[in-house]
Amino acid sequence: MPTPAPVLIVGSMALDSVKTPAGEVKDTLGGAADYSGVAASFFAPVQLVGVVGDDFPPEHLEFLRSRGIDLAGVQTVAGGKTFRWAGYYDFDLNVAHTLDTQLNVFADFQPVLPDAYKRAEYVFLANIDPALQLQVLSQVEHPRLTVCDTMNFWIEGKRDALLEVLKRVDIAFMNDAEARQLTGQLSVIKAAKALQALGPKTVIIKKGEHGALLFSGDTHFAAPSYPLEDITDPTGAGDSFAGGFIGYVAAQGDTSAATLKKAVVYGSVLASFNVEGFSLNRLRTLTQADIDSRYRAFQEIAHFEDMSLI
Ligand code: AMP
Secondary structure, eight states, X not given: OOOOOOEEEEOOXXXXXXXXXXXXXXXXXXXXXXXXXXXXXXXXXXXXXXXEETTSOHHXXXXXXXXXXXXXXXXXXXTOOOEEEEEEOOSOTTOOEEEEEEOGGGGGOOOOOOHHHHTOSEEEEOSSOHHHHHHHHTTOSSOSEEEEOOOHHHHHHOHHHHHHHHHHOSEEEEEHHHHHHHHOOSSHHHHHHHHHHTSOSEEEEEOGGGOEEEEETTEEEEEOOOOOSOOOOOTTHHHHHHHHHHHHXXXXXXXXXXXXXXXXXXXXXXHHHHTTSSTTHHHHHOOHHHHHHHHHHHHHHHOXXXXXXX
């Protein structure tokens, strides 16, 4: 199989402090670009765009490089502080409660794409200021598939820029609460349709431990979630889902509805592994064989016979 086209990803690179019913971690590797970049790297080469301060431990950059991730688009600001997020989860692990968001070096970040990145075919605008997502998008020359994600922080604080991003992307990811918040629709189905009316042909609604829904044109696909008995840390589930999704699409080199459906399942597979450990720890030891066997498990969960065969 030929080497897949790279996936260009911009998003937060973070040091996270997270508390869940399973425990607590401080200043650990996190960020939407890191989770989605590592997840995508299981399928395709990744080009990362982001910024860190000189307090970002070099071993984190080393880990990203060890996954084959190109860091030419990552700036390190001397004397700057890395983006930090602190949050906690109660027993409803689908709801992240933010305690603190410090943009730090992201506040003044001006992304400049290396020339090789400008030719990217697959672009994932992971969660970060939508104004930065737009700056990256406008530097990419002929993208084949553009995908974006966001969160309540930006829906509340940067709504106009976010609406501009939505006008310009092919696919938007959002969790159910964010889709309702942005569109004012209580029904997830109506919210997805309202999002499609804002621009993206395809909308993927993440429902945490209840799976994901894909709306594409008039078609609709529901992927289950994996029945994990123990969830350690839901942080990064959405990002690893999106990274697995776009990485798989890039590896197939095709954006047909059939590929997008399988990509939703691969996204769910990556997310289900990610939540088994704090930070990116579970992804560090993940193998292709693990991914393949959980994909088959997803197939079994969702399979049922045609009525005529019963
Ligand atoms: P999720 O996949 O939605 O669980 O995303 C978790 C990641 O989002 C964490 O690792 C945080 O560092 C990052 N994050 C939290 N708040 C923001 C924000 N306002 N902008 C960008 N990234 C964020």
